[in-house]
Amino acid sequence: MPALSIRNVVKRYGAAEVIRSLSFDVSPGEFIVFVGPSGCGKSTLLRMIAGLEDFQAGEVAIDGRVVNGLAPWQRDIAMVFQDYALYPHMSVAANIGFSLKMAGIDRKAVAAKVDRVAQVLQIGHLLDRKPKALSGGQRQRVAIGRAMVRDPKIFLFDEPLSNLDAKLRVDMRAEIKQLHQRLGATMIYVTHDQVEAMTLADRIVVLKEGRIEQIGTPSELYRAPASRFVASFIGSPAMNFVPVEVADGAITLPGGERIPTPSAHAGRASFGIRPEHLSLGGDGPALRGTISLVEPLGADTLVTIASGEERVLARLPGDVAPVPGEVVALTFDPGRGALFSVEGRRV
Ligand SMILES: Nc1ncnc2c1ncn2[C@@H]1O[C@H](COP(=O)(O)OP(=O)(O)OP(=O)(O)O)[C@@H](O)[C@H]1O
Ligand SMILES: [Mg+2]
Known part of the structure; x- marks a missing residue:
């Protein structure tokens, strides 16, 4: 009972x-x-x-x-x-x-x-x-x-x-x-x-x-x-969201790179990836931009990259020392990402 x-x-x-x-x-x-x-x-x-x-x-x-x-x-x-x-x-x-x-x-x-x-x-x-x-x-x-x-x-x-x-x-x-x-x-x-x-x-x-x-x-x-609401509420720093297009089983990232998706969704969507799931210089698809902010926390370093209007935050190991102004690629395992509809539902 x-x-x-x-x-x-x-x-x-x-x-x-x-x-x-x-x-x-x-x-x-x-x-x-x-x-x-x-x-x-x-x-x-x-x-x-x-x-x-x-x-x-x-x-x-x-x-x-x-x-x-x-x-x-x-x-x-x-x-x-x-x-x-x-x-x-x-x-x-x-x-x-x-x-x-x-x-x-x-x-x-x-x-x-x-x-x-x-x-x-x-x-x-x-x-x-x-x-x-x-x-x-x-x-x-x-x-x-x-x-x-x-x-x-x-x-x-x-x-x-x-x-x-x-x-x-x-x-x-x-x-x-x-x-x-x-x-x-x-x-x-x-x-x-x-x-x-x-x-x-x-x-x-x-x-x-x-x-x-x-x-x-x-x-x-x-x-x-x-939902995007839960994704952004749970986890700190909060999940990143980037605008993407989905068609024919593939997601097109802002830079034009395409990654396969099992989602049947088509059209505009938002791709979520957590700061701790981004790395510098790894394999896999990437979000690219210019480093705009570096915040060392000791064990970790928070790095923000900017690309046009978009900001993406990565939690990187504390021993990497990226420099503001550097152009970098933050790579990720696509399996770690989440896709949300324009209305904010997981798709
Ligand atoms: N006595 C009341 N008369 C009218 N509206 C009220 C009254 N008490 C609460 N509300 C409204 O009910 C809603 C929910 O309030 P509640 O206090 O449960 O929120 P909460 O989630 O606990 O927020 P917080 O995190 O700020 O404590 C709010 O929009 C609030 O303005
Ligand atoms: Mg309350």
Whole structure:
């Protein structure tokens, strides 16, 4: 039985449909990430699952039970928000134990539970402090602890790391992943950061304008994006797209070079190739241009070539030292490329 089942849910604000008849299932223990640009409906969908948002059509079921109409606290879920929403006047221990106390659980049992959770999150030494005396990462841990004490069936996270600095984000990302491995709980996590999505998810749900654009494992989305939208959203730096003509089983690149394709598509199209799949001076077809920018990253060097209006970015090994102004050929294995229609569908 799915841990969570979403069936044809629709959410409107007045005339604006922000979630458009969307369906998917989540297996027990799965880590699902909702990703997509700002305004695509990630938080709205999460809040619908949590019971914080009513909606116009469809069903949400948790462990096979339809929960439409149930209050958030009746749903066996716990949500961690972006701004943590800790009670400022309460200690860390009181914040973590608050929901248990409200549920009438006796003080000793609450304290034992809080201690156990604090140990897992390594905040045992902070239990007497107030939130204002904590760092951002520590506050984040308290917010997660508050969710954990309830042993929810499903954890919901809405951009929990976006208030942290870059270094701490990476650390907390790893901690959330380890927490998931340890607890084995079902987790649903909202982010607009594709790196977080790739590193955390068992499956990613890519949302666009209230619809599912594609759902799949990180590697499926990376290797077989269903649309140009997914191709450009997953992977960093983003996939390059060059305008091509397709006819009689061959793609004509901007330079006039033709490469065979199994695609039956005919006419204008866009050929996608990832920066990491381009090399300097290899075999195979090539995109040619003048080096306009060289960005050394240490292990890798990002090289941008320009040809007329077109820009193509390649991720090359750090030990190559191309020079701006040089005319080069960036070669690729055609099997690594992807062809998209003018409308952006994979063809
Ligand atoms: N209370 C509201 N009234 C009207 N429109 C709303 C309301 N809340 C959200 N919306 C609209 O619904 C759409 C989806 O919003 P949502 O907050 O779910 O986006 P999001 O994907 O979480 O974006 P972000 O990455 O910026 O957090 C947006 O167009 C937003 O303007
Ligand atoms: Mg949001």
